[in-house]
Amino acid sequence: MKLTKLFAAGATALASAAVLAACGNNNSSSSANKKTLNWEESAEIPTMDLSKAIDATSFNQLNNVMEGLYRLGKNSKVENGVASKTQVSKDGKTWTFTLRNSKWSDGTPVTAKDFVYSWRRTVDPKTASQYSYLFEGIHNADKITAGKAAVNTLGVKAEGNNKLVVSLDKRIPYFKLLMGFPLFFPQQEKAVEKYGSKYGTASKYMVYNGPFKQTGWTGSNLSWNLKKNNNYWDKNAVKLDTIHYSVQKTPSTAYNLYQSNKIDAVALDAQQTKNLKHQNGFTLRPGSSTFYLQYNQKNKNLQNANLRRAISLSINRKALTNALGGANKPASSLTSTGLTKVEGQDFADKTKDTDYSQYNPAKAKKLFAQALKELGTKSVSFTILSDDTDAGQKTTETLQSQIEETLKGAKVSVQNLPFKTRLSRSTAGNFDIVVTGWGADFADPISFDDLFTSKNAQNNGKWANSEYDKLIAASKAATNDESRFNDLVKAEKILLKDQGITPLYYQTTAWLVRPSVKGIVYNAAGANYNFKGAYVSGN
Template identity: 35%
Template sequence: MEGIFMKSLKIIVAAALAASMLVGCGSTSDDKAIYNFSSEADVTSLDSSVSDDGVSFNAIHAFSEGLMDITAKGGTKLVPAAASSYKVSDDGLTYTFTIRKNAKWSNGDDLTADDFVYSWRKLIANAGSYAYIFGKEGACIKNADELAELGTTAGDKIKELGVEAKDKKTLQVTLSQPCPYFLEIMTFPCFYPQNQKFVEKCGSKYATDAKYLLANGPFKVTKWTKSNKITFEKNNKYYDADKIELDGLNMYLVQDPKTAAAAFDNGKVDFATINSALVDKYEGKDSLVKFKQGYMYYLYLNFNNKALANTNIRKALSLAIDRKDLCNKVLKDGSREADGFVSADFTYGPDGKEYRSEGKDYTQYNLKEAQVAFDQGLKELGVSSLKLRLLYGTDETPADTEAEYLQACFKKLKGLDIEMVATVKKDRVERQKSDNFDISCARWGPDFPDPITYLNLVSTGNSNNYGKYNNAKYDQLIATSTTERDAKKRWQMLYQAEDICMSEYAVLPVFQKGAASLQNKKYTGIVYEAALGSAFTFKFIHKTK
């Protein structure tokens, strides 16, 4: 990635689950190392061509693996995974991967280059959520954008996708333009392989139950109770099985933080995610660990709304938010105030410096200046007051807490009335798509460790540009940065682009999500990576002596 890597956060963790599910179920036994990991949310799908959420990615990454992966030390360096090696052409347009000779599926079938070709074509042909990431907004694979447009109508044209099995163990990927983060994006679950013969035999039942899943990763799924628990055991067919120290993994789903914390206190589990309401109780204890996540929480502003199309109104809203107070006194989970649209401690430039350390701070708090800007905006609009709707999902914690805090901030602006519109994530997204909002609480988890994963969001025509921000110079910088081979020049283009969109308040960054968890020190080795496809990697976990 020409020096652009996400800084990893390696954390020692252990898992948690609701007490109601713990009867007769200890976290480990004396003779086996069974790691219990709890998730606050549910899995949506274990089909890598369908899933689009972090909990599903965690589960999929436990039993499946792509061409590249992180090391036990974290994400400053990537290594070949299902591939044993790769070569890049001089023009940066062709990547040739050699699939490991001893890479197999859990049923004994060889892992082949065709498994990747099949999986990638399948996702695009089925119009998967991440079809866009194969094109110029992501991996820049040849013909991906055109085929994603066709989706389910692609037919035989899907064979024009720039991926080919040259032989059983040689995969060749052709790009439409150089992609400086191509190897990093290969860690994302949508680029994982699938066994065509097995998938087609399962038909519509594929990935709906443990018996309809195959593994090529360190673990395999042995039981899946929906909205409850996924049980994994070590996959002895995995090419690196002799280095996997865990005998198994339990992933508990939809766990309430309060109940999970109680289970952790009782010594029954190893990892418990807790919320801000519980942080004070565990502050100062070595079991409490806080860490940054890649999720950026920000506000979409609807530029089709005459009031929000006014720069001074947008400026006033931004200046009215006390982001530090929100993070330090309300969230208290390791979240930090957003300085710009690109997260901190997330990506590094060609000089090795962290992106935000070289970038500007665009999010000052100044209520007095906010009122001045708001009054000027009202004057320009020819009105004496405004009423704006604040849309948020009640099932997107802590977006509900964020929304309540923002309402209190905005109410301090004289002449502004805020109407709270509470809904669920699915409806929030639909309202954004249909232009039925004024201000919306949104979040974005990075797809790969490069600033463009955020900056693309406000490009003209981007499917996620719900606010309909439009700036020709910004679009030109983003477009040119995708083809610039000089890493230093490209980096400066990205800084310039961010300066434009932040100076115009294209979106209002609020905070970078943190997480607070309770961790059993009996285990070490879990690696957390927010921008490399899945947040947690379990294969390096081991018991301490």
């Protein structure tokens, strides 16, 4: 996701978007029509252009209106999507996909050429995709993104309309999971060329090949619909006619809409979580995501590692998670808990930082004094940027209070902006410190650790460490999991020791969803929501 998908306080690549739950006290649907679902989203959609998307809101939309070679089912089980058959060479480097007869929403066939076009468009430097690094390992992808090879040399080719052949430079352990991520879905060249710069900026500037097609999104509005796509190859498995989305940024307003049967699900804030945790339908959704502070290395003061460490040590993460509600847990690593186990141990436990990612006011004050001395100043000031959601505002308010209370001489300002605007500011490097989050695109720690290599486009703060880069590169070249995970552990420990980023919490969201709402597939990693088989049962 995930970015990233961003949730709650940050909305991400990975990392932001809404998350689900299970049942409420009121068994009636918000619509008399059992073919309609009314759903809450926490943030506006930044883009529907899969080559340019970097956040969970966009990817969750794309996951339901588009379809790739595979679709991820329950527990991230890989299921055939556009691909009806897969053959893999013995060395794991050549994948041949046989495509089923499927159509775009305009009635034209989806072909192997649509995948070739889409992948080439994403890795083309002219597109400036921040996610093109996920193509690493596909033949020539790195050279193409670096501008050192032609786009048409990418290791993907169409053999006729229904056969796609992918050539890898090396075996990729998580390749199947990647193929279920929206970044690798097809795009119709005719539509991209027809709409030009407008492509993906509104519902009408798109064509779709997934279970639904999007309508009513203008590019900036806070409500839209997903309508059943009657040209979808497996339309008989799609039970809903309409999913009506509305963006809800205030928990009290959203809960009132839920209570009055206007929406079928609601994300809960801290107080609601406490009050409703025993109600039928209360469900916690882990996000395989970590929220953290990212520092802009263009800011001279924030280049100082001791200042970053002092900031981290001044944060009471337990108090922060209590303010946010749900079941968020204080974070001491970049990689989220529960994502991957290595020799029976959670990878996050192997990398956790016990020196600086904890609350220690005395140590924070000592390091702050040392930082001021190194910087030759008696005070520092900076602004913390986050979303304009309830959780985003609570986060910045809490951080501002905690840092200023502990670090006398630190002047902290806060700025909360609409998610789309905040995301744009982050991408442009227009911030001092930003509260952001990352949700894993697939269940492997490289999905987190790859972010902070010096040349990664998602590394908005531009933190850099040559040893870190070498370890990440070594992990990708490793021929066995033991060596690969050892390199990743060493790399993440370097990041945390330097406080290149400051972990805040591992995200889990509390929701209520009506008992009549069934069949939704939720996955913590990757695109979170799959509504293909969702339905609303009778009373």
